[in-house]
Amino acid sequence: MSLQEVISSIDFFNELSQEQVKKLSEISRINSYPQNSILYYESDINNSLMFLVSGLIKIYKVDKFGNEIFLYHIYKNNMISELSSINTNNIYCFSNAEFIEDSIILSIDFVKFKEEFLDKNILTSKLMEALLNKTHQLQCIINRELVFDATAKVAFMLNQDLDMFNKLKRQEVSFMLHIQPETLSRVLKRLSRNQIIEIENSIVSVINKEALVSIFKGIGI
Structure with missing residues (x-):
């Protein structure tokens, strides 16, 4: 191009x-x-x-x-x-x-x-929107690091960035979320057992989005 x-x-x-x-x-x-x-x-x-x-x-x-x-x-x-x-x-x-x-x-x-x-005054509103999005992103980081527990961290990523979650190795996801791999495994099993997500060939799909969002909704949001 x-x-x-x-x-x-x-x-x-x-x-x-x-x-x-x-x-x-x-x-x-x-x-x-x-x-x-x-x-x-x-x-x-x-x-x-x-x-x-x-x-x-x-x-x-x-x-x-x-x-x-x-x-x-x-x-x-x-x-x-x-x-x-x-x-x-x-x-x-x-x-x-x-x-x-x-x-x-x-x-x-x-x-x-x-x-x-x-x-x-050309593109000023676009720039403001981009900066506000970055501010929201910072708020999400604060929640993830200071407010959310392990289950809320995993639920939030599955809701916001499912493609990236499935693209990465589980160890990489654990590193990103600052939780232990064993903890991530336990959370995924619990979410699957509660029929909130489905895991097939290591690929996660969300089957109950409302229940997934309820895990982190209201916690520092």
């Missing part, structure tokens, strides 16, 4: 006219990254507003003992950048970003983007 076609394929820009897409393409570029490469590290500073065109990114932090703490995944067609302010020309990175798959990134000169679009 051409640069303009890539821009048009991202939902964030679907309200732009062809002329605006062309203008945006003049301050943008596309970069490809291999699996397991790093996009940025915590405390890095850049001046590009980034979107994931294709692939998958893992966002994580590292504690003082060098242990990796998983935060969330970024899927294609989503904004990557973590903006704390639009009144500065720099974008600060508050976590680490690693590519889980071969990926393509759309990078936009943030200073020129503000001048050509945001300052003219």
Whole structure:
């Protein structure tokens, strides 16, 4: 795809006219990254507003003992950048970003983007929506780490990200949710026994969504 076609394929820009897409393409570029490469590290500073065109990114932090703490995944067609302010020309990175798959990134000169679009009240509502989604994502992380017990953590992931749950190995899921593999196994067996989920050839399907949601609904939500 051409640069303009890539821009048009991202939902964030679907309200732009062809002329605006062309203008945006003049301050943008596309970069490809291999699996397991790093996009940025915590405390890095850049001046590009980034979107994931294709692939998958893992966002994580590292504690003082060098242990990796998983935060969330970024899927294609989503904004990557973590903006704390639009009144500065720099974008600060508050976590680490690693590519889980071969990926393509759309990078936009943030200073020129503000001048050509945001300052003219173009895409401001889209940016606000993207930032609010990231705030909600942070709230989910707080719930997962500080409020939810093991059963609520598993139920929440099955409800929110079933495809990823089935894609990963059980040990990887345990690592993401910060619970022991044995605990994950017990929770899945209990959910299956209660006819909330069904497991066939290690693939989980939800058969009682209402009961699944009730496990975590109201707990810090």
